[in-house]
Amino acid sequence: MGFGKWNGFGGKIEAGETMRECAARELFEESGLKARPEDLIPVGDLYFHQPSDPEWSHAGIVYFVKVWEGTPAETEEMQPKWFLPSEFPYEDMWMADRVWLPMILKGERIRGTIYFDKDGETVYDYEFEDMDQ
Numbered sequence: 001m002g003f004g005k006w007n008g009f010g011g012k013i014e015a016g017e018t019m020r021e022c023a024a025r026e027l028f029e030e031s032g033l034k035a036r037p038e039d040l041i042p043v044g045d046l047y048f049h050q051p052s053d054p055e056w057s058h059a060g061i062v063y064f065v066k067v068w069e070g071t072p073a074e075t076e077e078m079q080p081k082w083f084l085p086s087e088f089p090y091e092d093m094w095m096a097d098r099v100w101l102p103m104i105l106k107g108e109r110i111r112g113t114i115y116f117d118k119d120g121e122t123v124y125d126y127e128f129e130d131m132d133q
Contacts, residue, residue, distance in 0.1 A: 006093045009078070010060065019061045027065070031080045032073040035065045043104045045111040045131055048096065052118040062104060095123045103128070 009030045013022040020037035027033050044062030072080040083089065085105050090098045096114045103110055112128030 006089050023061070023063050030075055030078040032075065033068045033070045035068040039067045040065050042131070043109050044100060046100060047113045048116065049113050050116040050120060056120060095121055099123060099126055
């Protein structure tokens, strides 16, 4: 899923983990960077919904981290690359990322649902609210 697209670090939660622990583990596994779970700042609580395939639908928490240790390195799972916000390769990202990522980069903290068409790529609708409400 997502092969060939620019993506953030992430993955599936393991038994006994909190969401923050999962995000910190995935960050390390995919980049070699170490962050403490308590240093992860939640900025997005998203549900990716595909009505034609409920097994594809999934939730995710988006975190920012400003404090970490290590140097980014290529792993079996990912070749990390950093972009300036003004130079994000949106055309090579998921269509949904083009909707929510600019919002959180502007400092919004969002919660919402993104609706996908049957092809699993096309976004046909979305709804967001402020996470702090």
